[in-house]
Amino acid sequence: MNVTVLCGGVGAARFLRGLLDVVEASTVTAVINTADDTVLHGLSISPDLDTITYTLAGATDDERGWGLAGETWNAMAALGRYAEVRPAGSGAAPTWFNLGDTDLATHFYRTARLTEGASLTEVTAEIAAAWDLGLRMLPVTDDRFRTLVTLGGDGDEAGSEVTFQDYFVRLRHGVPVTDVRFEHHDARPTDAVLAALHDADVVVIAPSNPIVSIGPLRALPGIDEALVARRESVVAISPIVGGAALKGPADRMLTELGVEPSVTGVAGLYAPxxxxxxxxTVDADHRDAVEAAGMRCVVTPTIMSEAGVGAELARTCLQFAR
Structure with a gap:
């Protein structure tokens, strides 16, 4: 059985870890959001690609919840010396986005290969091979593509449009949002991505933020059309549990953008x-509302904080997407 998973970051990484306990890695393709990608210090950074890579390699710092285990921060600390003398208006030496010393190696390699003319798809395959992952990891596009967030509230930046990393990291996703849009110009999903959606036996939408993790994928031409064409074998996992997000601002963002922060609201987004x-299981009483939105409702434990839950969740998805 070939399985294609639409992915954001942490939630998708944990689901993939469970999935790889159930099926052979060679049968799994992860289609991963790249609209969060950014350039800092001249380096090409792909947060969702790297989160999935490090998680599946068993290299993450589980206590901190992000980054590599045993990481050090000497380069960022040294960078602070230059931030103190930075002229007004300069973007040099940003320190709001922490890059660990070991993590930098990934960004050095990615940047050098892209500069040599390699595609992001090619570089991602090389990085996955270096970490001996086994599955196929596909950035959704090789083209320039980014998420832009319009800020609300009454702060100094209210009404301004910022990149996702500005919102998520610099502002610590603590500012209300009034709009989200995806700037993709002529960006298109790669042929490999469209083939993965067409050829898979099952497609799973991972428990990622439906607005800023899965939304960018669906914004690219051809993605929704491919999903609609095989809708009966597509299953989505709600990232909202008991009316709240397990990690990140998904619940607040849904509310701010006029979507009910519940599994019913998620069903409304994914039903097409x-x-x-x-x-x-805590949302079992929403079964009728989910089915009224046009989806079969499958109730099972989805919080992957204990061993075995991810694998059982993966088995359930494969069963109900056939």
């Missing part, structure tokens, strides 16, 4: 492209 929604 997926036939089933997997929800946690």
């Amino acid at each position: 492209v997926a036939s089933a929604l997997v929800v946690d």
Whole structure:
């Protein structure tokens, strides 16, 4: 059985870890959001690609919840010396986005290969091979593509449009949002991505933020059309449990953008492209509302904080997406 998973960052990484306990890695393709990608210090940084890589390699710092285990921060600390003498208006030496010393190696390699003319798809395959992952990891596009967030509230930046990393990291996703849009110009999903969506036996939408993790993928031409064409074998996992996000601002963002922060709200977003929604047991009483939105409702534990839950969640998805 070939499985294609639409992915954001942490939630998708944990699901993929469970999936790889159930099926052979060679049968899994992860289609990963790149609209969060950014350039800092001249380096090409792909947060979702790297989160998935490090998680599947068993290299993450589980106590901190992000980054590599045993990481050090000497380069960032040294950079602070230059931030103190930075002229007004200069973008040099940003320190709001922490890059660990070991993590820098990934960005050095990616940047050098892209400069040599390699595509992001090619570089991602090389990085996955270096970490001996086994599955196929596909950035959704090789083209320039980014998420832009319009800020609300009454702060100094209210009404301004910023990149996702500005919102998520610099502002610590603590500012209300009034709009999200995806700047993709002529960006298109790669042929490999479209083939993965067409050829898979099952497509799973991972428990990632439906607005800023899965939304960018769906914004590219051809993605939704491919999902609609095979809707009966597409299953989505709700990232909202008991009306709240397990990690990140998904629940607040849904509310701010006029979507009910519940599994029912998630069903409304995914019903056009997926036939089933997997929800946690705490949301079992929403079954009728999910089905009224046009999706089969599958109830099972979805919080992957204990060993075995991810694998069982993966088995359930494969069963109900057939």
